[in-house]
Amino acid sequence: MSATLTRRPAFTRAALLLLLAAGSLGAQPPQASTGEPWRIVPLTQSTVVYARDGAMLGEIGRQVRTSVSLRTIPRYVPNAFIAVEDKRFYQHNGVDVVGIAGALKDAVTGDVRGASTITQLLVGNMHPDAIDRRDRSPARKLREQKAALEMERHYNKEQILEAFLNTLDFGHGWFGIDAAARHYFGHPAAQLTLAEAASLASMPKSPVLYDPSRHPDRNRERRNTVLALMAEQGMITRAQADAAMAEPLRTAPNGGMAATAPWVLDVVRIQAERAGVPVREGGYRIVTTIDPKLQQAAVDALAEQTAAIEKRPGYRHATYAQAKAKNTSAGARETSYLQGAVVAIEPSTGEVRALVGGRDYEDSPFDRAIDAQRQPGSSFKPIVYAAAVAAGLPPNAPVGDTAIAVPLPNGQLYRPENSDDSYLGIIPLREALARSRNPVAVQLWTQLGPDSVIALARRMGIRSPIAPYPSSAIGASVVQPLDFVTAYATFANLGVAVEPRFVTKVEDRAGKVVWAPASPPPQLALDPRVAFIVRDMMRDVVDRGTATSVRKWLPARVPIAGKTGTTNDNADVWFVGVTPDLVMGAWLGFDKPKTITAGAVGGTLAAPVVAQALGRWYAGREPATWSPPAGLVTMELDRQTGLPADAATPPERRYTEYFIDGTQPGAQKFDAWSIFRHPGAR
The missing domain is CATH 1.10.3810.10 (Biosynthetic peptidoglycan transglycosylase-like)
Known part of the structure; x- marks a missing residue:
């Protein structure tokens, strides 16, 4: 017992x-009742998101x-x-x-x-x-x-x-x-x-x-x-x-996943839901325009460059590693460390090939490429120059990089200065863009009239309000990075503006296409000849101007034009590059704007992001080529003077310039400043 x-x-x-x-x-x-516990009930499904080549980018859904x-x-x-x-x-x-x-x-x-x-x-x-x-x-x-x-x-x-x-x-x-x-x-x-x-x-x-x-x-x-x-x-x-x-x-x-693309998943989910497709309920298949190789290259380039900046001597802000260790911004809209955004589109179609909205989605899912509004700095200048060339100013026109004072409506004077605190005097228009001279852009804006420049920016696809003040000529008005990079496609497309596009089609479980967004018809925003000339002027920005760092990562066999941008307080730095195949731009800055470092500029901070990503994408790939449109005249000029080259011009100063027929030297006498007496100018 x-x-x-x-x-x-x-x-x-x-x-x-x-x-x-x-x-x-x-x-x-x-959770909520699933019925009698012996029943096999339908399970929550997810919507799978694919890159343009069919590789998986991620999934959307409750599970x-x-x-x-x-x-x-x-x-x-x-x-x-x-x-x-x-x-x-x-x-x-x-x-x-x-x-x-x-x-x-x-x-x-x-x-x-x-x-x-x-x-x-x-x-x-x-x-x-x-x-x-x-x-x-x-x-x-x-x-x-x-x-x-x-x-x-x-x-x-x-x-x-x-x-x-x-x-x-x-x-x-x-x-x-x-x-x-x-x-x-x-x-x-x-x-x-x-x-x-x-x-x-x-x-x-x-x-x-x-x-x-x-x-x-x-x-x-x-x-x-x-x-x-x-x-x-x-x-x-x-x-x-x-x-x-x-x-x-x-x-x-x-x-x-074929590439890190959480911000892309957010964009396509929102777009599909706005089109009436309940993708969060699951069971759908979304095919995007994303190129997985370029997407990952953009993610990696942004991560590597921002980390390198944080390691520079004299960098005084909290770093990403420090913020992560303290878990100070998990899931927050704003972070304390240096941020960035990257956008790449195929200019001929407007299809977005890569989009990165920040450094760490889990830490901060805020999409800086879509939802941020930042000053573009001098990267806005090509639009001003395009308006000037469209009004008849040839790329060799002499312009004055001198101290100026522009009266403002409140009675004050606006005095734009160059980042190097110097002035070059009378220089060719091409040189002014390559060297990013602020007084020249402000003079063009003032003489052309703000309305003409703003109207061109609108036609090119910039939707953010642009203030009619002279400081907008050098990028004081904020822009959305996606819109801004897409606007550069106008230069790549010889004047044709496109709209960014993310989704090719959405299919249901049975493979039936339930939504395939139509591409809007292309719109001619700029004379093809003007677009070509300004794009060619931007090639000098890379070859010998403010973005020469690009060639450290991108081989010379890849043609590229572009423009750097830096705000006055060094809080925003940009580079937007244009190749025959892609338009790609990068922005770096803090969510709460503040100086990145003393002397921070787009050419040394933002341009490497684009250059590294493009360099990886072009590895083993042959670029397309550029051809001038009809109606252009070429002439060999002296780069220093902007005048036709002669026997005394040394080889290193000789270059080929493009002109709209009738504006070239030797044609009917052309007064370069006659554009400022154009009936539409102020």
């Missing part, structure tokens, strides 16, 4: 331990999941989970009595383990409102077993196994075997290898502890245990198990 009384509490404790020991697989907090049929995946995939989770899955009726007995026996010796079946795990994962697996009480375990028995009476094993695989939580917000395969191994579940299947089957015990990307050694060890169990249970041969064990564990970089 005493022996019996002594042993009974031990079995009672073991039974209680068994009842408490439910697998932690996919435990979720209670990242794409349910797949058991018939579409190799048999060893579900077998791996059966081997480690429920080897008698096909023998029991939802509750494994043999497993319970074994667990009770083991508990007596202190080896506590669970005895939940796949069916029980499915019940808990699919109906967390009714079967909360965080609840360790015997009552919860009994409810789970009852529901599992009922589930097996209504569904066959294949239906249960399929639902189980599609319900599993694999960490990182990735649910179901297909999402896990895509994000951990870079391909769908249908393409999983035996070793990869065993790696995923290792995770139910703890998605965190056995995460193959974060803890490869731990996952590999458990993967091999799963493979051994599969061989022991006759699911695979010993040779197959040994071969799979010998395979290295390789996970896909970047969570299986």
Whole structure:
């Protein structure tokens, strides 16, 4: 009697331990009712977003999941989970009595383990409102077993196994075997290898502890245990198990995404929802215009350049690493460290090939490329120069880089100065743009009239208000980076303006196209000859002006024009570059504007971002070429004087200039300043 009384509490404790020991697989907090706990209910799906080449960029939805049929995946995939989770899955009726007995026996010796079946795990994962697996009480375990028995009476094993695989939580917000395969191994579940299947089957015990990307050694060890169990249970041969064990564990970089593009996902989600497509409900397929190679190149270039700036001697602001260590801005709109944005578009179509809205989406999801309004500085000047050339001023026209004072409506005088605190005197218009002389741009603005320049900016696609003040000539009025970079496409397209475009099409589960945004018709914003001339003038900015740093990363075989921009207080720095294939711009600054460093300029801070990204994209790729439009006249000039070259002009000063026919030297006498007496000028 005493022996019996002594042993009974031990079995009672073991039974209680068994009842408490439910697998932690996919435990979720209670939620709204999912119905009777024995029912297999439809699972939340995600919308998958693809790059233009079909590579995955990410997923949109409350849960990242794409349910797949058991018939579409190799048999060893579900077998791996059966081997480690429920080897008698096909023998029991939802509750494994043999497993319970074994667990009770083991508990007596202190080896506590669970005895939940796949069916029980499915019940808990699919109906967390009714079967909360965080609840360790015997009552919860009994409810789970009852529901599992009922589930097996209504569904066959294949239906249960399929639902189980599609319900599993694999960490990182990735649910179901297909999402896990895509994000951990870079391909769908249908393409999983035996070793990869065993790696995923290792995770139910703890998605965190056995995460193959974060803890490869731990996952590999458990993967091999799963493979051994599969061989022991006759699911695979010993040779197959040994071969799979010998395979290295390789996970896909970047969570299986072709490029880091979280800001792109936000943009396409918003655009699709505005078009009436409920992409957050899941089940859709969005094809974007993004080039994954260029997108990743832009992300990497921005990260590398901003980190390099923070390491410069004399840099006095909080760095990204310091802010991350203190967790000071997680999820915030504004950060304390240096930020940036990058945009790249294909000028002929307006299709956005890359978009980066900041340095760290998780830390600050605010999209600086779309939602920020920043001063462009001197990168606005090409629009002013285009208005001048359109009014008849040739690129060799003499202009005065001198101290000026412009009266303002309030009676004050505006005195633009150059960043180097010097003046060059009378120089050719081309030289003034290459050297970014502020007084010249302000004089052009004043003489042309603000309305003409602002109207051109509008036609080119800049939607932000531009103040009719002379300081706007050198970029004092704020712009949206996406709009501003897109406006430069007008120079690439010989005067044709385009609108930025992100989405090619959206398909539903059946592959039916539910939304394909139409491209707006192109609009001629500028005379093709003017666009070509100004673009050619901007080539000098790179070749011998304020953006010569570009050639450190971009080879000479790639033609590029562009313009740097820096605000007076060195708070915003820009570079927008134009090649025959792309228009790409970068902005750097702080969310709360302040001086980056003394002497910060776009040519040394922002231009390297664009140059590095383009250099990586053009590696192994031949650029297109530029050809002048009809109606242009060429002439060899002296770069120093802007006059026709003669026998005394040395070779290094000779260059080919382009003129709209009738404005070249030797044509009908042309007064360069006659444009300021144009009927539309002030």
